[in-house]
Amino acid sequence: MIPPSPTSAILLRARELAGRPVVTLGGELEAEIKDVVFESDGGPVAGFTLRNEGLFSRARKDALPWRAVHGVGRDAVMIRDVEQLVPAEELAPKKVARKGNVLDDRVLTDSGRELGTVLDVVLQGGAGLDVVGYEIEASEGLGTAGRRVFIPLPDTVAVSGENLIVPASAAEFVSEDLSGFGAAVDEFRSRLREGRDEGEQN
């Protein structure tokens, strides 16, 4: 059997998930998604912080770890059981959550070139949800200043302070639409792997 191509997996923006209802398989509405939390080391989504429904609702003290997610659908995030929710402090401690938000961060290459500012994070659905790229407002350095473009990320996402560092070669795989972005991510990652293999052989 041929394994499914990564490019055929669904791509979505992380901010699309904010406000999506969290529903149990028993049909009970539990909460809404507030924040998306991902592991910088490898990029898988670790879970979601939650809030109650309503315009002036407060953040909830419990959070949804990825292992409790049954499925992420277009209109709702399905969970098996409310018993699997964990304290929000366990998933993303407040101090980490305050400093760890990547939206509006600057994207720099490892050669020091500024590519733009993060508007959203692109997730790829498969067995899990993985961070595969950023949607950025391009800077002058990218030659498409002010436009929204997608930039692929390597397997490991490097973050430091308010800057997000990507390999310089990522700038060659910039995509202007989300539909073609999956292929750009695959090409970029295979280029990085080839580079690593060559480095090991030498």
Next chain:
Amino acid sequence: MDWWVWVILAVIVLVVLLTLAVLVQRRRRRGRVIGLGGGDR
């Protein structure tokens, strides 16, 4: 001042406060994307 001036001022203050509250709440509801670990974070 006449009583109706106070009423108008109160209405204006209420509208401004309500607008600010809605703007702040909309910003909060935008959601964040939080990266765990990695460097200084």
